[in-house]
Amino acid sequence: MANNLAFAALADPTRRAVFERLADGPLPVGELAEGMPVSRPAVSQHLKVLKEAGLVTDRAQGARRVYQIDPKGLGQIRAWLDRFWDEALEAFRAEVERETQDSEGEEP
Amino acid sequence: MSQTIKPAAIMKSFTVRATPEKAFEVFTRGFDRWWPRTHFIGASPLKEAVLEPGVGGRWFSRHEDGSEQMWGDVLVWDPPAHLVVAWRISHEWGYDPNLHTEVDVHFTKVGAEETRIDFEHRGLERFGDSETADKTRAGMKTGWDLILQSFKAVVGG
Numbered sequence: 671m672a673n674n675l676a677f678a679a680l681a682d683p684t685r686r687a688v689f690e691r692l693a694d695g696p697l698p699v700g701e702l703a704e705g706m707p708v709s710r711p712a713v714s715q716h717l718k719v720l721k722e723a724g725l726v727t728d729r730a731q732g733a734r735r736v737y738q739i740d741p742k743g744l745g746q747i748r749a750w751l752d753r754f755w756d757e758a759l760e761a762f763r764a765e766v767e768r769e770t771q772d773s774e775g776e777e778p
Numbered sequence: 779m780s781q782t783i784k785p786a787a788i789m790k791s792f793t794v795r796a797t798p799e800k801a802f803e804v805f806t807r808g809f810d811r812w813w814p815r816t817h818f819i820g821a822s823p824l825k826e827a828v829l830e831p832g833v834g835g836r837w838f839s840r841h842e843d844g845s846e847q848m849w850g851d852v853l854v855w856d857p858p859a860h861l862v863v864a865w866r867i868s869h870e871w872g873y874d875p876n877l878h879t880e881v882d883v884h885f886t887k888v889g890a891e892e893t894r895i896d897f898e899h900r901g902l903e904r905f906g907d908s909e910t911a912d913k914t915r916a917g918m919k920t921g922w923d924l925i926l927q928s929f930k931a932v933v934g935g
Contacts (some may be wrong), residue, residue: 751788766794
């Protein structure tokens with residue numbers, strides 16, 4: 671499932687170019703945007719999508735944010751679990767409320 | 779540049795229309811009634827998902843071929859307010875008794891028939907500790923290359 675998200679995130683050619691530059695090593699947004707045919711805000715937007723897909727991570731370095739490919743692939747595991755728990759907990763909520771309604775219905 | 783990245787814990791908060799007692803009961807003894815049937819480990823389809831009551835209680839599944847798969851065990855059992863369960867299923871979808879991630883759930887009464895659930899799955903960085911993770915790390919660069927190659931093939935980039 672995480673792979674599907676990763677694939678969707680990489681389907682955009684510009685985003686793929688951003689990702690490929692990070693594959694060579696960590697970079698701050700400013701340096702990433704240099705040499706790209708799109709604006710810095712656009713690069714930031716692409717990074718946001720890549721981050722949500724678990725493909726890259728970021729961290730503060732002084733006043734800058736440095737982006738890099740998640741070195742352990744933990745981002746993918748996390749992204750998978752995050753969506754998985756959404757699904758499981760929604761099922762839990764539905765079951766609790768169904769049972770609560772049922773027991774209310776049984777009251778005289 | 780080589781500092782370890784620690785993935786943030788997964789946190790979910792929501793309310794359910796039920797008392798904390800009911801919510802705790804359904805989450806634990808009623809575990810099998812809501813756990814998605816699509817999510818199980820092992821080769822055989824899921825028959826029953828079980829969360830045994832009490833500290834040390836087993837969290838496991840029974841399968842149609844009669845086999846059982848351990849998932850983890852109960853660390854904190856404080857009904858109806860608090861539950862912590864160790865999730866010991868690795869990212870390779872196998873049980874690893876040495877893997878320690880925690881699923882922590884608080885049940886807080888916020889109304890006559892309303893409970894806030896504060897859910898947290900933490901310790902995710904430990905997925906990186908297992909032996910298989912070393913192989914995963916080693917294969918990462920190759921993996922990305924393959925993903926990108928298949929993309930280029932599909933998209934024509």
